Amino acid sequence: MILSGSLQAQRNCGSEAYRSELVQNNPAAAQSIQAAELQIKSTLLKNKLVARRDTSANELINIPVVVHVLYNNAGQNISETQILSQLTALNKDFSNQNSDKINRPLVFDNVAADARIRFCLAQVAPDGRPAKGIIRKQTSMAVFAADDAVKSSMRGGDDAWDSKKYLNIWVCNLGGRTLGYASLPGGPADLDGVVIGFDVFGTVGNLRPQFNKGRTLTHEVGHWLGVKHIWGDTECGDDEADDTPRQRTYNFGCPSFPAVSACSETADGDMFMNFMDFSDDACMNMFTIEQKKRMRALFATGNLRNSFLTSMACDSTLVQGGPVAVDTVTAPVAVKQDVYSMYPNPASSFVTVEYKPAMALIKKSFAVYTITGVKVVSSELTQEKTRVSLSYLKQGIYIVRLGEGNDTVTMKIVKQ
Secondary structure, three states: EEEOOOOOOOEEEEHHHHHHHHHHHHHHHHHHHHHHHHHHHHHHHHOOOOOOOOOOOOOOEEEEEEEEEEEHHHHHHHHHHHHHHHHHHHHHHOOOOOHHHHHHHHHHOOEEEOOOOEEEOOEEOOOOOOOEEEEEEEEEEOOOOOOOHHHOHHHOOOOOOOOOOOOOEEEOOOOOOEEEEOOOOOOOHHOOOOOEEEEHHHOOOOOOOOHHHHHHHHHHHHHHHEEEEOOOOOOOOOOOOOOOOOOOOEEEEEOOOOOOOOOOOOOEEOOOOOOOEEEEEOOOEEEEHHHHHHHHHOOOOOOOOOOHHOOOOOOOHHHHOOOOOHHHOOOOOOOHHHHEEOOOOOOOHHHHHHHHOOOOOOOEEEEEEOOOOOEEEEEEEEEOEEEEEOOOOOOOEEEEEOOOHHOOOOOOEOOO
């Protein structure tokens, strides 16, 4: 998960926190994620990649992508041009064909890699009908938290396509400072994919200045393919890619070369231009050979992404007829924000939630989440006005979710 700093100049990442919370609450997911990591290590030790069908170790792997655009207003309903610009940037980054690679220090240029992985908008839907690889759904959710609600139609989002054959990317309005987050190999199949903010997706459109070259998605897809943060998520840690220099922690902004820390093993310092660091988009430009090997190990026989070698959804000639799948057209949902009100906001010790058409009120759910998706308050609205205590919450920004399914409404609240 990538987060942007309060000054819009620093990038932080919570993918490790997302993984920790998932495995803490889901023992089966914990075992599966650990098994996936062991598969990667085992494949790398064998030093060969043998797929389920005849292939070479450096075969070009094509990944069908389905982009789920969840929008609450017209500004969040990003254009097809913006979506295509992101796919172009993603393919250039993964093929080492990005034009800004000329900014890379020569000392690191010899380990820069073409991952031989390419991404296309899916041309074939799961039921065999033609597809555009883009799903647009209007949602009553004004903002999504990093709690996977965007991946569920019942929670105001959109359900994943078969994650064994498609890379699911959910584009939405993410709350707090969150830019995006990725599931790790081995996580639950219905949650597999990447979530990203609509204003950091692509290279054209109304984008945040520091994150306007599509590198947020490049970084998160790197996680989806098993690549770790370059500092190993601990001080002077190990990302298990031998050709990335050891560094003390993450970099942000645009450091000057060489960026040397107490953990640097040579005078060349940190590889801050690596896609798995936290530098601004304009200063990221490479994956390494060893990172490439980690990605491709996932596609070996029996490993978790091997099924993509037989996913032909990029090939429009395999369409089985019929109209374009209905999921690829806009599916409006009425926004019900006006039926709720919440005050005071900012709040100190309590908040009052009012449901205007009181006659229709039958136990509406009420929940408060942190910006990272942790539920901290859970209650029910059983009358026209319900007073909810917030006295034990810390100061900060929270996300309030009212109702369920298509009747769900989200709001932000500031606790003073």
